[in-house]
Amino acid sequence: xxxxxxxxxxxxxxxxxxxxxxxxxxxxxxxxxxxxxxxxxxxxxxxxxxxxxxxxxxxxxxxxxxxxxxxxxxxxxxxxxxxxxxxxxxxxxxxxxxxxxxxxxxxxxxxxxxxxxxxxxxxxxxxxxxxxxxxxxxxxxxxxxxxxxxxxxxxxxxxxxxxxxxxxxxxxxxxxxxxxxxxxxxxxxxxxxxxxxxxxxxxxxxxxxxxxxxxxxxxxxxxxxxxxxxxxxxxxxxxxxxxxxxxxxxxxxxxxxxxxxxxxxxxxxxxxxxxxxxxxxxxxxxxxxxx
Numbered sequence: 001x002x003x004x005x006x007x008x009x010x011x012x013x014x015x016x017x018x019x020x021x022x023x024x025x026x027x028x029x030x031x032x033x034x035x036x037x038x039x040x041x042x043x044x045x046x047x048x049x050x051x052x053x054x055x056x057x058x059x060x061x062x063x064x065x066x067x068x069x070x071x072x073x074x075x076x077x078x079x080x081x082x083x084x085x086x087x088x089x090x091x092x093x094x095x096x097x098x099x100x101x102x103x104x105x106x107x108x109x110x111x112x113x114x115x116x117x118x119x120x121x122x123x124x125x126x127x128x129x130x131x132x133x134x135x136x137x138x139x140x141x142x143x144x145x146x147x148x149x150x151x152x153x154x155x156x157x158x159x160x161x162x163x164x165x166x167x168x169x170x171x172x173x174x175x176x177x178x179x180x181x182x183x184x185x186x187x188x189x190x191x192x193x194x195x196x197x198x199x200x201x202x203x204x205x206x207x208x209x210x211x212x213x214x215x216x217x218x219x220x221x222x223x224x225x226x227x228x229x230x231x232x233x234x235x236x237x238x239x240x241x242x243x244x245x246x247x248x249x250x251x252x253x254x255x256x257x258x259x260x261x262x263x264x265x266x267x268x269x270x271x272x273x274x275x276x277x278x279x280x281x282x283x284x285x286x287x288x289x290x291x
Contacts, residue, residue, distance in 0.1 A: 162188060
C-alpha cells in the first residue's frame with residue numbers, strides 16, 4: 001500500500017533544512033512575527049552562520065516570497081492563525097537531525113515557546129513575545145498598537161496593512177524618523193488579523209491556540225528578551241510571561257535591552273539583540289557554539 005506524506009514546507013525551507021542536516025553544525029530556527037517576512041532575518045542568518053550555526057528562517061503558511069510579492073498580494077496571509085503556524089514550524093524542527101535553538105520575535109516569540117513546549121527546542125529565545133494564554137497585563141500602549149487590527153472585527157478574516165504612523169508607534173518608536181521610514185519601506189507587509197484576535201481573547205475563551213504549558217519538563221532553557229521602550233509588548237507583558245515560565249525546572253532568564261522598541265530585531269541595533277541570544281544559546285544549547 002502506497003502512502004503519501006503531505007508537507008507544508010516550502011522549497012526554500014527544504015533547502016535550508018537539507019543544508020543544516022548535511023552540515024556538522026548545530027541548527028537554529030528563526031521565527032518572525034506579524035508585519036514581517038522571513039527575509040527580515042537575513043542579517044541574523046549571516047551573523048548566526050558566522051557564529052557556527054546552520055540557520056533555517058521559518059516562513060508562515062501562505063507567506064509570499066518577498067516584500068514586493070507581499071505588497072502586490074496583500075491578502076495572501078488572510079485567515080492564517082497561530083495553530084497553523086505552530087504546526088508548520090514544528091514540521092521544520094522535526095525535520096532537522098538535531099534539536100535547534102529556536103529564536104522568535106513578537107508572535108514569533110510566542111510560537112518559539114510553543115515549539116519548546118512540544119519538546120522540539122534545544123534552547124529558546126523569545127524576543128518581545130506576544131502573550132500566551134494566562135499572561136494578564138494589557139497596557140494602554142498595547143491596545144493602541146493593536147487597534148488598527150482589533151478595532152474592526154472583520155479583520156479576523158483578512159489582512160491589515162499599517163500606515164507609517166501606526167508602524168512608527170508600534171515598531172519604530174525608538175529610532176530616528178529617517179530610520180523608521182527606511183524600516184517601513186524595507187520590511188513592512190500586510191499581516192493576518194486572526195493571531196491578534198486569538199491572543200486578545202485567549203484569557204476569555206477555551207481556545208488552545210496560544211496555550212503554553214509553563215511547567216512542561218521537556219521545554220528546555222528559555223530566555224525572554226524585552227525592549228525597554230516597546231509599545232506593542234511592553235515589559236509588563238514580557239516579564240509576566242517570564243514569571244509564568246520561571247515555574248519550569250529548566251533555566252529561565254530575562255534580559256531587558258535598554259532604549260529599544262519593537263523593531264529591535266530589524267533596526268540598526270539588531271546585533272546587540274542577536275549577540276544576547278547567541279550568548280544564551282552558547283551556555284544552554286549543549287554545543288557551546290557561540291562561546
